[in-house]
Amino acid sequence: MTMQEKIVSLSAHSFFDRESSRESKVVSLSRANQYDTCGSAANTDLGAIYRAENGQKGCLLFKTLYTNQCSFDCKYCINARKEKKSSYTPPELAKTFMGLYRRNLVDGLFLSSGIPRDPEIIMEKMIETLEIVRSRYRFGGYIHMKVLPGASYDSIKRASGLAQRLSINLEAPSKDRLSCLSGTKDYRIDILRRQRWLSGMNLSHGHTTQFVVGAGDESDLEILNMLDFEHKNFGIQRGYFSAFSPCRGTALEGREKTEKLREVRLYNTDFLLRKYNFNIREIKEILGEDGNLSREDPKVLVARNYFVKPVDVNSASYDELLHVPGIGEVSAKRIVERRKRGLIKRRRELKEMGVVLRRADAFVKVNGWSQRGVCEYV
Numbered sequence: 001m002t003m004q005e006k007i008v009s010l011s012a013h014s015f016f017d018r019e020s021s022r023e024s025k026v027v028s029l030s031r032a033n034q035y036d037t038c039g040s041a042a043n044t045d046l047g048a049i050y051r052a053e054n055g056q057k058g059c060l061l062f063k064t065l066y067t068n069q070c071s072f073d074c075k076y077c078i079n080a081r082k083e084k085k086s087s088y089t090p091p092e093l094a095k096t097f098m099g100l101y102r103r104n105l106v107d108g109l110f111l112s113s114g115i116p117r118d119p120e121i122i123m124e125k126m127i128e129t130l131e132i133v134r135s136r137y138r139f140g141g142y143i144h145m146k147v148l149p150g151a152s153y154d155s156i157k158r159a160s161g162l163a164q165r166l167s168i169n170l171e172a173p174s175k176d177r178l179s180c181l182s183g184t185k186d187y188r189i190d191i192l193r194r195q196r197w198l199s200g201m202n203l204s205h206g207h208t209t210q211f212v213v214g215a216g217d218e219s220d221l222e223i224l225n226m227l228d229f230e231h232k233n234f235g236i237q238r239g240y241f242s243a244f245s246p247c248r249g250t251a252l253e254g255r256e257k258t259e260k261l262r263e264v265r266l267y268n269t270d271f272l273l274r275k276y277n278f279n280i281r282e283i284k285e286i287l288g289e290d291g292n293l294s295r296e297d298p299k300v301l302v303a304r305n306y307f308v309k310p311v312d313v314n315s316a317s318y319d320e321l322l323h324v325p326g327i328g329e330v331s332a333k334r335i336v337e338r339r340k341r342g343l344i345k346r347r348r349e350l351k352e353m354g355v356v357l358r359r360a361d362a363f364v365k366v367n368g369w370s371q372r373g374v375c376e377y378v
């Protein structure tokens, strides 16, 4: 039985203690959370459970809104200006989550919310939920909580003592771009100022942000520049990208859907900047005239500029190895370690160290021999 089949079956039977109102809340509040999807997400039909990249292998999170009522006006969001509410109470949500956790359906919680009026009121409810989960149920696992735009320093600080990760969504790469999508959020005060506060707090899994990609005519260059700024100034752990998809009944329902590949290429690029220490200048060199990434793998495109000829795996620096497509952090470290015991003489050894030869071959030389020249092969 798949995870979503389990949820559907359990919610249709005894799982929700036959409290039909709570069952429908789980479905509607989880579905309403669709713009908080993360790149590593594999949302179920219910939108309730997704796989998180949080340092714990295979961590499944129960992802939900506290309420779907919202007075904000984000043009892409099905909850914008939503009057008819569906909302948990803190004890209800804590009990629902712990029910899933105890049945081994989820490992952690990802809590976000609409903002009916004052963000502080809902922040308080979300914090109360976490307090119940932590103290009454003694849950010690992973919790990611969204900070609501405009939340106070004190409530963010309290949340930082209960969750491993906090995040606040930028949604767009600049004040001007956001103002085309929402007239109620102040980019600098409601979001950037809160990110600065977050950067000074002690969170074991750091803080993150998210962009809705393609909702506001922004280019990839604008997103990547902002992301670079965020890494350097606020120490964000990572960015998430959510390809825009129009929802019926929203102001942007007629807008074209953003191709998923654009989201994937942004993830690839962010990974190169964040994990492999690529320079933003290298990325800018591979953008098209419109400032967008191409459909091709960004690591291959950067490598074509970076290497004029294949690099010798026996003398390449760690950074050079990381620039080779098909060589990642693990295989680069293995190569460096292996070289301490003598020269690498066969391509087969690279394969054994985890190198993907069909991607790396064009860029590397082993024992003085290379498959083909970089230009010829790629």
Ligand code: SF4
Binding pocket: 035, 070, 071, 072, 073, 074, 077, 078, 079, 080, 081, 113, 114, 115
């Ligand atoms: S703040 Fe914006 S994105 Fe978030 S729930 Fe409200 S309308 Fe939707």
